[in-house]
Amino acid sequence: MDLTGLLAFNVLSGIATFVLITLGLGVIYGMMRIINLAHGEFMMLGAYTTVSAVGPG
Numbered sequence: 828m829d830l831t832g833l834l835a836f837n838v839l840s841g842i843a844t845f846v847l848i849t850l851g852l853g854v855i856y857g858m859m860r861i862i863n864l865a866h867g868e869f870m871m872l873g874a875y876t877t878v879s880a881v882g883p884g
Contacts, residue, residue, distance in 0.1 A: 848870060
């Protein structure tokens with residue numbers, strides 16, 4: 828049961844992340860009519876920071 832709950836939480840967390848990215852891109856495109864791909868750079872920077880901070884402990 829614990830593994831199922833953890834898996835469900837991880838899936839929902841991933842879906843929520845993608846929804847936030849999609850909403851951010853949609854708002855920027857709606858306001859400026861330009862596809863701004865800087866969100867991907869910030870997402871990669873945040874992921875790298877998280878991995879490097881969690882790695883050492």
